[in-house]
Amino acid sequence: MNYSFTAKKYSNFFRTVTLQIDTVEGTELPSTKYDTYSVELRPSDLPQKILNIKTCYADAGVNLKYVRKHDIIPVSWAGDNAAWNDAELNNAMEQYMAGWANIPQWKLYLLAATIYEEINGEPEKGVLGIMYDAQNNYQRQGAAVFYSALADYRSGTEFDREYLYTSVHELGHAFNLLHSFQKGYGVVSNINPRPDSLSWMNYAFLYPTGEQPTTREQADENIREFWSNFRFGFDHDELVHIRHHYLMEVIMGGDVFGAKGHLDASPLDFSKLSYNGPCPVELIVRTAKDIFDHGEPVYVELKLRNLCDEEISLPKYLHPSDGIARIFIRGPTGRINEYEPLMKRCVRFEGTTLAPRDDPKDSMYQSVFLDYGSAGFYFKEPGEYKIWAVYNETVLSNMHKIRISSPKSKDDEEIGMLKHGREQGHLLYLLGSDSQYLARGNDKLLKVSEEYPDKALAGHVNMIEGMNLGWAFKDLVNLSVRPPKHEKALEFLEKAESRPELFDNITYHLMVDQIAESLAALGKNKEASSRLSDLADYFEKRSVRPWVVSNIEEKAKRIKKER
Amino acid sequence: MSLISLEIISPRKEYAAGESIGITTRIKNISDRPLWLVGVLDGSEMGLRYPLYIPEISDNYRVPTLPRDGMVQAIREKDFVLVEPGTSFDPEMKIDNFGFYRIWAFSSFKPESPGEYKIKLKFSTDSDQPRKWLGHGMVQNQDKVLKLIGEVPKLTVESNELAIKVK
Numbered sequence: 001m002n003y004s005f006t007a008k009k010y011s012n013f014f015r016t017v018t019l020q021i022d023t024v025e026g027t028e029l030p031s032t033k034y035d036t037y038s039v040e041l042r043p044s045d046l047p048q049k050i051l052n053i054k055t056c057y058a059d060a061g062v063n064l065k066y067v068r069k070h071d072i073i074p075v076s077w078a079g080d081n082a083a084w085n086d087a088e089l090n091n092a093m094e095q096y097m098a099g100w101a102n103i104p105q106w107k108l109y110l111l112a113a114t115i116y117e118e119i120n121g122e123p124e125k126g127v128l129g130i131m132y133d134a135q136n137n138y139q140r141q142g143a144a145v146f147y148s149a150l151a152d153y154r155s156g157t158e159f160d161r162e163y164l165y166t167s168v169h170e171l172g173h174a175f176n177l178l179h180s181f182q183k184g185y186g187v188v189s190n191i192n193p194r195p196d197s198l199s200w201m202n203y204a205f206l207y208p209t210g211e212q213p214t215t216r217e218q219a220d221e222n223i224r225e226f227w228s229n230f231r232f233g234f235d236h237d238e239l240v241h242i243r244h245h246y247l248m249e250v251i252m253g254g255d256v257f258g259a260k261g262h263l264d265a266s267p268l269d270f271s272k273l274s275y276n277g278p279c280p281v282e283l284i285v286r287t288a289k290d291i292f293d294h295g296e297p298v299y300v301e302l303k304l305r306n307l308c309d310e311e312i313s314l315p316k317y318l319h320p321s322d323g324i325a326r327i328f329i330r331g332p333t334g335r336i337n338e339y340e341p342l343m344k345r346c347v348r349f350e351g352t353t354l355a356p357r358d359d360p361k362d363s364m365y366q367s368v369f370l371d372y373g374s375a376g377f378y379f380k381e382p383g384e385y386k387i388w389a390v391y392n393e394t395v396l397s398n399m400h401k402i403r404i405s406s407p408k409s410k411d412d413e414e415i416g417m418l419k420h421g422r423e424q425g426h427l428l429y430l431l432g433s434d435s436q437y438l439a440r441g442n443d444k445l446l447k448v449s450e451e452y453p454d455k456a457l458a459g460h461v462n463m464i465e466g467m468n469l470g471w472a473f474k475d476l477v478n479l480s481v482r483p484p485k486h487e488k489a490l491e492f493l494e495k496a497e498s499r500p501e502l503f504d505n506i507t508y509h510l511m512v513d514q515i516a517e518s519l520a521a522l523g524k525n526k527e528a529s530s531r532l533s534d535l536a537d538y539f540e541k542r543s544v545r546p547w548v549v550s551n552i553e554e555k556a557k558r559i560k561k562e563r
Numbered sequence: 564m565s566l567i568s569l570e571i572i573s574p575r576k577e578y579a580a581g582e583s584i585g586i587t588t589r590i591k592n593i594s595d596r597p598l599w600l601v602g603v604l605d606g607s608e609m610g611l612r613y614p615l616y617i618p619e620i621s622d623n624y625r626v627p628t629l630p631r632d633g634m635v636q637a638i639r640e641k642d643f644v645l646v647e648p649g650t651s652f653d654p655e656m657k658i659d660n661f662g663f664y665r666i667w668a669f670s671s672f673k674p675e676s677p678g679e680y681k682i683k684l685k686f687s688t689d690s691d692q693p694r695k696w697l698g699h700g701m702v703q704n705q706d707k708v709l710k711l712i713g714e715v716p717k718l719t720v721e722s723n724e725l726a727i728k729v730k
Contacts, residue, residue, distance in 0.1 A: 116633055118609065118610030118611060119610060119611065119612065119613070119615075119690075119695050120610055120615070122610060124609055124610060124611070125628070126609055126628055126629065126630055126631060127609065127611070127630075127631065127632060127633045128630050128631065128632055129632045129633070130632050130633030130634060131632075131634060131699075132633070134634070134699040134700065135694050135697070135699070149630070152628075153628055153630050162630075166632070169632065170632060173632075173634060178700070179634070182636060182661070185636060185637070185661055185700070193660065203631060205629050205630075210660070212664060212665055212667065212670075213629075213671070214665060214670040214671060215583065215670070215671050215673065216627045216671050216673065219627070219629060219671070256700075256701060257699055257700045257701075258637065258699070258700025258701040259700075259701050333705070
């Protein structure tokens with residue numbers, strides 16, 4: 001199938017990354033003017049060029065912008081032996097890197113250090129560089145090159161070449177590139193090692209077979225062979241990765257090193273998108289609370305806000321089931337999962353307009369039930385979770401932190417058992433159902449509501465049961481329609497309504513709206529109107545957007561008049 | 564009493580200058596129970612991660628440098644080998660394209676000058692800190708791998724000293 005489209009050019013680059021390079025006292029920065037002809041051993045047709053880290057990454061489509069700040073770090077930071085271990089390198093990065101933060105951001109730090117330290121504390125001259133930031137939760141932000149080790153290994157222009165090579169190589173790891181001969185090592189099985197790759201990410205002495213040489217002559221021959229052919233670039237697949245792979249796989253502080261967590265995620269259909277523009281928007285993830293009880297469902301609210309002084313148009317879809325916004329969850333073990341909704345909607349493109357910033361209508365909102373999706377429950381384990389979202393593959397949200405409490409009693413453990421089943425997950429996701437195929441799960445949830453009414457999960461069960469009963473249910477197995485059961489619905493919903501602290505504003509609004517609908521259906525319009533007025537007051541006190549409050553007030557008036 | 568013995572072997576005791584000397588390594592389980600052991604991993608020889616396999620060669624020989632970076636492959640479940648009592652294990656055996664590794668100082672050992680060369684190997688698993696074992700990147704089945712690390716006996720053993728005469 002052929003597609004044709006017009007692409008508007010915004011930049012010569014696919015990515016823009018800031019790079020700060022610091023030096024430890026006694027070391028020097030890599031050369032900014034490496035001449036590709038300065039070492040004789042090279043491809044015969046290699047064009048003569050002046051290279052430095054910036055130009056090498058520009059060739060890969062990355063705009064590396066040097067940070068002006070340049071610190072000279074005392075060698076004493078490395079301890080008595082003047083050799084740097086990973087913890088000391090991390091410490092230097094956190095202290096000296098401008099704007100360092102434990103979040104995904106396009107920021108890199110390179111330290112020209114002296115020499116690396118083995119795990120037993122001995123200096124190691126055989127290590128030329130490292131991307132040391134590879135064992136914590138926000139990896140790939142910092143790399144180091146070891147000046148003394150490089151000087152011990154090479155001199156003259158070969159030193160300059162090796163220094164440049166090592167710098168580009170270690171920064172390549174920060175873009176989540178593995179060694180050429182180790183591609184596919186780890187979680188991805190459909191990628192094969194490429195030991196014959198003429199890439200910054202290879203080891204010359206392993207070229208071209210990837211087999212460890214067993215003699216010095218063989219190692220020297222491999223090294224000669226590599227430099228005779230190397231053209232100072234990344235290979236094709238690496239370029240695709242750097243330029244086009246999913247944001248979190250590439251951005252520093254995103255996926256852990258070596259992870260390809262999004263490989264199976266469907267690429268977005270960019271034909272649906274009209275918003276690619278330079279006008280900035282802000283994406284915010286938040287929850288009604290920061291600490292959740294064991295078994296309490298997790299909902300998040302997404303807010304997309306226009307930061308421009310002019311009106312903007314963009315796709316109106318903010319729910320992950322529409323495929324434009326995506327949500328990622330980093331669990332207590334550090335593993336990142338992309339939230340996969342239970343069902344995806346095939347949406348016809350519809351745009352919406354966000355008013356200029358600071359206008360009451362400068363934002364749109366979406367509540368997302370994040371607790372359960374096609375991969376099951378996402379928050380089963382107690383501990384700290386980080387949640388963030390990406391809109392249109394370009395806008396990254398804040399990193400929102402929540403904690404799931406450990407079970408504090410046998411009751412909590414029982415609640416966990418009653419909740420964590422496939423049918424229960426479906427019911428919570430769907431806001432309840434009469435389906436006979438989910439009946440056993442429904443019984444378990446109702447048991448929570450009846451036997452543990454004070455628990456947070458009971459509040460959510462009451463909400464979904466009430467919502468389901470307030471609607472008609474079409475039973476396609478028996479070809480019948482169960483009409484709304486408003487009185488029973490109200491029993492559940494009013495219990496849930498009395499616990500507003502459990503719900504985000506959007507969900508709470510939805511629930512009170514259903515209460516009003518059910519009351520109105522029972523002819524209690526005055527009471528329905530009163531509930532909505534109370535909601536409007538409540539939201540006003542919570543500084544909910546005035547237009548939302550006035551919409552509720554209008555509905556309260558309207559419902560009062562209806563008979 | 565030690566649980567294992569570590570032996571390094573060469574086919575002959577005397578070599579001509581410039582001749583390659585093939586040194587091989589054996590670890591024997593001399594305990595009365597099966598032991599989980601790990602062969603030479605990426606970075607083991609350079610002291611970048613556990614288990615350590617650190618060769619020591621007398622000062623009259625300089626091991627040729629194979630410069631690399633400090634990024635070492637993540638450890639895998641299949642890197643753990645259960646060695647039965649009384650049996651030996653070759654820590655340099657090839658189990659797949661990603662391990663185990665040859666000890667470069669031994670495989671490339673080719674003294675050019677006459678003299679006597681003394682060679683030893685130190686093997687150590689003596690760390691309970693998983694980060695010193697795990698390496699860089701994603702560790703598959705991490706819970707199981709951590710459990711296996713816990714089951715490897717924590718010890719440091721030195722091999723016999725191999726004396727090679729080069730004429």
